[in-house]
Amino acid sequence: MTDRTQDPIDSIPLPLDHTRRTFLGAGALALLGLAAPTVRPAAAQAPKRGGTLVVAADVSPPGLDPQKSAAAHSWMIAEHVYSTLLRRDPKMNIVGDLAESWQVVSDTTFVFKLRKGVVWHHGRELAADDVKYSFERMLDEKTASPWRSNWSIIDRVEAPDKATVRFVIKRPFAPFFSYLATPHYGAIVPRDIVEKNGDLQKVASGTGPFVLERFVPDNTVVLKRNPSYYESGLPYLDGLEYRIIPDEAARLAALRAGTVHYLWSVDPLIDRQLQGAAGVMLREPDGYCAQHGMAFNQTKAPFTDVRVRRAVSVGISRGEIIASVLRGHGAITTKIPPCDAPFGYSGDEKGLPYYVHDAALAKRLLAEAGFAGGLDTTLEVSPRFPQTVRTGEVMKEQLAGAGIRVTLKQVEWGAAIKNFVRTEYDGMSMIPLVWQPDPDAHVYDIFHSGSAINLGKFKDAKVDQLLEQGRTTLDRDRRIAIYRELQQHMADQAYLIFPYASGATEALRDTVKGYVSIPGAQPGSRSRQFFKQTWLG
């Protein structure tokens, strides 16, 4: 481990090395990324109404329907248009959104009272039936909603009156409230508009702070202020535009030229690229939430042997990868990332078994497993994500030193993701993984032996048992202990390798004030952005 990443990441200010400390432009405010949720800059000035904030987005949303699109580029727009029953505040606490109050009747029954006088963008008043409809729509097979399996726990949703919604779930389910507070899982959609248009891919009407005005695929999404938003006075902006610019060099150029106000980048060299750009400031990631994950094909030799997997785990130097690929801006991680501590692991390599780089140990383990002369294997990566390719290149060199000869195989993304989740690759495969709104969502489907997308097709009764306990235990401290044990066990067995957790840096024009967000690994780098509180100075 190098000096740069020694500090635990989640609870104290980020270590700043000399290259990162450079703040850009004359008089740039010190928009330092501090620990987790951040509200800044201290609002010395009174917010000003008006103006349109332009965001440079990298990918065109494949439709805007929050219940149909599995793409994060859809939700990052939909979250400004639709509301949820519950939401997270910038301090990550779950608070009411459309729900004014709620009551936990039993471990499996919850009653929500809706906020009064909420009006859809098309003028109709919000009714409990819309909430019921939204969940039934996701559960309907014909919708082909990616969130159907998340909500399969629901037994029924009832709307006894216009302002009351009752959920009955099949068994106690710890992640239920965090799912309700997750913008894409929990978006409430209007029955009449869906029925009139078939879906919400190109049209939208929500109860959120912004109204969809225009969506031209590959070009732009224009949102304008919702004048009847239920939080009075918000939003401050007259409009919000997502301009779709696929090329990163072009996005940076647009920010420099001032034609866009905001962008994010996972490239650790972004600060050097924007050096000297007047009126531009950088925001460090609030926490490291996005991980890379490498899976082994455990349906056949050699990776069925735990010694070979452990050899790979100690054959790579996570610290060196973080130093070179991320230039220090990353952290040691398990599948539950450090930004989710205390559920997630947030320490250095020494706290987890087989995490410390040791080429000699790797060779010894290989020899014990019958590969004294070394081992040849493959690693699939997708060129869609240059960072993954770079990570693969560095790992290849490191593993060569441990006697593991890796051939990198570049696979186009459509095939790579399919091969990865279905374990249809030869040796190893690595893709970037996204942040999930609950520890259970992070691990259950990809670790459970009964799941079709168990990564690498491994079976471990202890893992299955911990997963079940984690999802049904409602006591927070006991849940934390369960997931800690799971992470230790997963590292010991080296079923999967997580080389690092990283984050995205945001770059803003210095006219952007009052920008607040919650960490997460979604595009836009945040799990939720509060543009309704943002204003242009």
Next chain:
Amino acid sequence: MTAYVAKRLLLLIPTLLGVSALTFLLIHLIPGDLVTILLGITASQNEQTRQALIHALHLDRPLAVQYVLWLRDVLRGDLGHSLVTGFSVRDELARSYPVTLQLALMAMSIAVAVGIPLGVLAATRAGRVLDASTRVFSLLFISAPAFFIGTVVIIGGARYAPWMPTLGHVPFTESPARSVGAMLPAAASLGLAISAIIARFTRGSMLEVLGQDFVRTARAKGVADRAVVYKHALRNALIPVVAMAGTQFVYLIGGAVIIEEVFALPGMGRVVVNAIYQRDYTMIQGAVLLLTSAAVLVNLALDLVYRLIDRRILYT
């Protein structure tokens, strides 16, 4: 002439059938799973959801049946809906094709406007400084990939001329002047590379013609040098250039794929590349059908132009 056009138009039918069948086959050969892409990692594990979606998209039918079903709809004028977004394929093409066409036409205009005069100058000054510098210019642009020229234009533009719009698109119907202005950097990045090729080609063609009997005769008769070059030689020399520019036009539409990506233009190239990546079969089919029809028609038009020029030569 009419009979010829009719014959060429008839030949269009097997060509388009061939192209659509080839595309259909090719796209379905690409490994990768539309259903996993559509449902995302988590939902794709649910076998019931998977099968329902596969059935809804007709992906469980034999390929030949899928092809015939698609063809039948096309003949009825229905290009279908995107498998990924559910957008109407026709709407998407109607939105994006004009952008690519405008880009290609502007790039071609730039290429011709720069390339032909340069080529003629180089030919008339063959072996001199101007010829050499044209050659350097040509080779510079021929050898620089379009994505590289584009990036230089964008980065340089943002740094040294931030007032100049290098990114973004204004529909032609909204404001022709602003539309052309906004697309100029992109069209130039694409067009200059082709202008270099045209310049080289024009030079060669001119040299060839200048050496031919009738030019020598004209010169011998004492016609002023300039008149020879421009009146007789140029017209003849342009015939192969027109033919060459035609083939370049097809390449241009392909080259637009990359330029659209760099300059964030909402054209066909982006639609097609995304569709290929996401296995959006209906979208790819529709787009390729449109692109190839356009290419075949352009080739036909060029062929006719070529014949017209040719005939005029015969009778002058």
Next chain:
Amino acid sequence: MSGEPSDTPAPPRVPRALRSGSFLAGGLIVAVLLVAALAAPWLAPYGPTTIFPGAEIRPPDLRFWLGTDEVGRDILSRVLYGSRVSLGVAIPSVALAVLAGTTVGVGLGYWGGAPDLLAMRVFDVLFAFPPILLAIALVAALGPSTVNLVLTIAVLTLPQFAMLTRSATLALKPQDFVQAARALGASHARILGAHLLPNITPTLAVQTSLSLSIVILVEAALSFLGLGTQPPAPSWGSMLSRGRQYMTIAPWLVLAPGLAIMLAVLGFNLLGDAQRDLLDPRRAGAGGRNP
């Protein structure tokens, strides 16, 4: 080379070629690149994929003459080895296209008939299909690897050679020397081998040089889309497309591979141009050189 007519019969080609400055320059450049490709292991100071931790994005210095890239690899070594990759894709794919295309084209032109008509339709299809899209679809279908890249580019380039040789054959077939050989009872093989091919070769040589230069750019374009050479193997195209991002902060990332591409394209173009100048129809004599 002036446009002045010359009525003297064509002198032997080789000395003439040697007198052409373009030919010499082009040949020299191509020779240098070939030497770089063959001798890369001896010329390169480091391995092309060797990573020097902590030495990411270093400007050129005494240790790394051309600087290092974003993961800390020596750019000089990568450019040298890159010539193997780039030429290793360009040369075999064009060779394949020339061989297959010429065989098909000459055969079609010589025998004609139904296969010819059918083939013409197939070429119509291939010509109408935007090549870059065909390349994307093919590489995506076959999976990106050097072999598949070579095959894909060969398929894209093949129709040009087939069309070229077909029309050349069609033009030569009715000419006296071919007809005479036929009348004298020469076999098809002999007519093709001894009479037709030698007359097509010069045209073919021009097209080959030009194709080589285009193919280098096609590889770069595919690399831009992530479908080119497999990492960590260095190809000029992938180096350029990866480094392009950082050209404001680290121009050395794009300078070396950019110059290499430019040189290669320049070299092949000069060769092609020189050959074309030599092939001036009046000099080569379209039907002239009866062996």
